[in-house]
Amino acid sequence: MSKQHPQDVSLPRRAAMLGGAGAALALPMASLTGEAVAASAKGATNRTASTFTTRDGVQIYYKDWGKGQPIVFCHGWPLSSDSWESQMFHVANNGFRAIAHDRRGHGRSSQPWSGNDMDHYADDLAQLIEMLDLKNIFLIGFSTGGGEVARYIGRHGTARVAKIGLVAAVPPLMLKTADNPGGLPRDVFDGIRAAHVANRAQLFIDVPSGPFFGFNRPGAKPSQGLIQSWTMQGLMGGAKNTYDSIEAFSATDFRSDLKKFDKPTLIIHGADDQVVPVDVGGRASAKLLPKAKYIEYPGAPHGLTDTHKDKVNEDILAFARA
Numbered sequence: 001m002s003k004q005h006p007q008d009v010s011l012p013r014r015a016a017m018l019g020g021a022g023a024a025l026a027l028p029m030a031s032l033t034g035e036a037v038a039a040s041a042k043g044a045t046n047r048t049a050s051t052f053t054t055r056d057g058v059q060i061y062y063k064d065w066g067k068g069q070p071i072v073f074c075h076g077w078p079l080s081s082d083s084w085e086s087q088m089f090h091v092a093n094n095g096f097r098a099i100a101h102d103r104r105g106h107g108r109s110s111q112p113w114s115g116n117d118m119d120h121y122a123d124d125l126a127q128l129i130e131m132l133d134l135k136n137i138f139l140i141g142f143s144t145g146g147g148e149v150a151r152y153i154g155r156h157g158t159a160r161v162a163k164i165g166l167v168a169a170v171p172p173l174m175l176k177t178a179d180n181p182g183g184l185p186r187d188v189f190d191g192i193r194a195a196h197v198a199n200r201a202q203l204f205i206d207v208p209s210g211p212f213f214g215f216n217r218p219g220a221k222p223s224q225g226l227i228q229s230w231t232m233q234g235l236m237g238g239a240k241n242t243y244d245s246i247e248a249f250s251a252t253d254f255r256s257d258l259k260k261f262d263k264p265t266l267i268i269h270g271a272d273d274q275v276v277p278v279d280v281g282g283r284a285s286a287k288l289l290p291k292a293k294y295i296e297y298p299g300a301p302h303g304l305t306d307t308h309k310d311k312v313n314e315d316i317l318a319f320a321r322a
Contacts, residue, residue, distance in 0.1 A: 052131055054104070054124055056115065061108035062101035062128060066092030069162075071138040071320060073100040074125065074145030076168075077249055078204065078234040078242040080107025084142070087305060090313040096138075096320060101128055103148070105241020107233065116244035118252045122151035129160055138320050140165030140266075142305055143276060144249040147171055154257030164265040165316065168302050170276055171254035172284050180253075183280055189250040196243050204234040211274035214301030226306055258288045265292035266319045268312065270300030293319065 047053070051061050063081055071091050073084040081088075081100035088098035102109040104124055105116055125148060129137065139161050141149035146169020153161065176183035195203040208230035210216040213223070234242065267289070269282025278296065286294040295315055300308050 047131065051108075052128065054127055056112075056120075058104045058112050058115070058124070059110040060101050060104060060124055060128065062099065063088070064132070065089075065098045066096060068096045069136055069138065069320070070097045070099055070132075070134045071140065071316075072125075072129065072134065073098065074139075074141035074148045075100065075103065075106070076143030076145055077245050078106060078237045079230065080233045080236060082107070082229070082233055084305065086309040087313055087316055091317055091320065094317055096317075099128075099132065099134070101125070103145075103245075105245070106237040108236065111238030111241055113240060116241050117248050118147055118151040119155065121148045121248070122155050125149075125152050126156045135160050136162045138163040138165065140167065140316065141169055142167045143302065144170055144245065147249055147252055147254055150254040150257040150261075151252070153260050154254070157260070158263050161263050163319065164261060164263050165268070165319065166265070166282070166285055167268045167312065168270060168273055168276055168304060169267075169281055169285065170249050170252075171281070172258055172288055173253045173255060174249065174276065174280055175251045182284070184250075184277070189246055192246055193243065196239075196246065200239055200242070201231075201235060204231045207234075208303070212301065213303040213307055214272060214274070216274075217272070217301075226303070230303075255288065258285065261289055261292075264319075264322075265289055266315070267292050267294045268297070268304070268315060269295075270297045270302060270304045270308075272299050273302045273304075275302035 050063065051059050053059050061081070065088055073081065073088060075081055075083045080102045084100050088100060092098040101124070103121055105111050137160055139149050139152070141147070146166040149164065149166065150171045153164070173180045174184055175189070176185050192203070205227070208215075208227045209222065212230065213226055214220055215222040215227075267282050267286050269278045271278050273281065282294065282296060286292055297304055297308055297311065305312050
């Protein structure tokens with residue numbers, strides 16, 4: 001395992017750096033506590049009610065709401081667990097235990113220089129699951145989080161998993177390659193990287209203002225609240241971490257991971273997804289997982305967990321109860 005750089009910015013300090021509004025939102029979230037949890041797994045250190053330290057020294061923030069069968073949510077790029085708040089609130093109010101973490105380098109978790117790849121993301125998720133001794137899990141991921149879920153299953157299996165969910169997710173493979181001719185050209189992702197380096201703050205305004213929520217479509221009514229929330233979540237992440245994650249979500253091949261899916265699987269994708277096109281994501285995964293339940297939302301954008309949250313909430317809860 002590569003040596004991690006010391007973390008230069010503490011969680012409270014990073015919250016304060018966001019300004020009054022950012023601090024007002026971040027600090028109460030850091031105080032959230034979940035239900036009583038099992039003893040720490042072997043190798044975990046410095047655990048609190050909201051954080052734990054991975055075996056390679058990265059502090060991971062998590063939230064744990066409600067009681068019942070656990071549903072574990074993995075978030076998209078460059079966001080945090082807050083992006084799942086509508087779904088977590090809904091399932092926790094309907095008899096389930098909702099758990100989500102901020103991926104390393106994102107949100108309130110610390111910002112390691114290295115290890116910003118799917119293998120590390122999956123191993124961090126595994127340690128969270130082991131630390132909380134979660135079993136019979138409904139494991140669900142949005143966008144990049146869907147890749148994290150797939151790689152977790154590829155590396156750690158499904159012994160603790162009862163059901164799987166992929167929502168607007170990046171698997172099987174986003175990048176166009178010789179054996180994936182329907183993928184997106186590398187130039188697309190090089191452009192995102194160039195914009196990230198040139199002006200990350202502006203990129204993190206432009207993405208939610210345009211393609212992420214479909215606000216660039218004729219007749220769309222942009223929500224400044226959604227745009228600002230997306231921007232704030234993105235800028236809480238580390239610059240190196242969110243930069244590296246572009247390669248992780250775009251170029252990681254999850255096809256071999258999907259072959260290890262042996263639990264009931266729900267796939268949700270928007271037909272007008274401009275970030276992970278439906279033919280690249282949901283439809284392609286559904287072909288590789290013919291027994292999965294595939295639901296396509298006509299006209300829905302990538303950010304459908306917000307724009308179509310009532311429908312997403314309904315479909316996730318129905319699948320959880322089935």
